[in-house]
Amino acid sequence: MATPQTSSTAQTAAQSLKEMGNERYQSKEYQQALNIYSRIIYDYGANTDVPRHLLAVVRSNRAACYLKLRSFLEAFQDCAQVLEHAELRPERDHALFLKMVHRAARSKYGVSDLEAADRYWEQYRALGETDPIGETPVPAEPKLKQKQPSAPPPPSSPALRSINYRIQVFTDEAAKLPDKGQFVYNEQMPADMFGTNRTPGKAETLFLDSLVRKHDAEVRGKRRWRCWNCNKKATSMTHTPATYMGENPPLILDYCLPVCQVRRRCDKEARKMITHDLSMAQSLTPRRR
Template identity: 30%
Template structure:
């Protein structure tokens, strides 16, 4: 499924909202209070507890403040900083991708910070060219702040030091499988792939993009199915297959594919059809 103009932040928010609404998981306490506590934990270098609290905030937002994508992006950017400190760089990239998408009112101040963190994450993953791409965006938005920041200068030095080690004809992408389950609400798998750079364009070739999506499904379907004994997302019976709805965001500043998936008790059965309809409705609402 291709959504060339879809807003990732709205899309992720819509899917999380549907998960919380269906299976519960709301969190008590003021969002602002939790945010202050999480920020304090981060300042004290308690990155894992801070990350967990930011995650709770995202679920609370989805349950009680639907449509507040500005706040969601702020929390994702903060959680990404935790992931970077914890060495979970692909997850940091996934959190930052909605932040640098289409502009949201009041979020312009976040853009420079998000691009800086993307640059750090990609450099740690060994992708100097991708790190340079995002660092250039950071410099353009931060202006004098970038040239006066010792940490930014050091990051730039490391990027230059490792330049030339990446294949300019290929770009790294993130492949995220988000599995909607009856027991846990949602589980995810994060994979890293490389694709021809020409596919990461504003209007990538549709046929080749579809072939890429099919390839990713074939490559990882068995791994996801065999990772645990799944139960049907709808009726709770043992699942014998997984329904996949991949969405391409290769045109995005952070190229990625998000695969919205559900374990089902019978391929092409009622739960399968209901699952496809649910995801279609969620993805459609995310485009608005």
């Protein structure tokens, strides 16, 4: 069993990851930065030893990544959580509020919600529009709503939504790694997939297959993995993605086991074990690559 992190250890770990994410962002590696910020939120979001202000800054930084990746809805969700945080105050956290209001305006503009974007722009002006925050200006200030309301949203906005695809390598070996064998990716999927009142069909199955194929080689190449069962050199990974559409943003959690050979005993036992352990998970679909 892993030793619980002390207050100072948890805060130091979160701060170290944040700095790593900032470096990726400065290098314009926005997806990698987003993955790191997401990991901080997943690992430390409920940890009372990590300062709430630090987590607010991390969420602010993730919103900036979402904007760079044109995931406007997800960017606004992070902005809203920071702006509504009970422990933050404009007079005390002026710089952070200024950034988040500006990013909220850009998020709303990105989905052509011009009236809401204009409200955030006016709030930004009230906070201090001349402050040097290093942001791209909101288009068409000061009255965004003067733009034609019939202007179409970006092509991807109405049809796609962002999801987090998290691969968890489920072995003792992975648990000892700095990243705990966890790999997080921000992906987009058709908005009408995995509806709450429908059984996953061919389209959903193909989508899960595509995610597995897209990231399998990268995960296999991260380390010289050993088979989870016999400890021989692993040549493949057994993937079992489960969907959690009730999360915000939606989550696809892929439990993954390294295996020595496909379609042999270790592979079959891996799929059997994970399927049994996760039999109650929503939309569970075994995958192998």
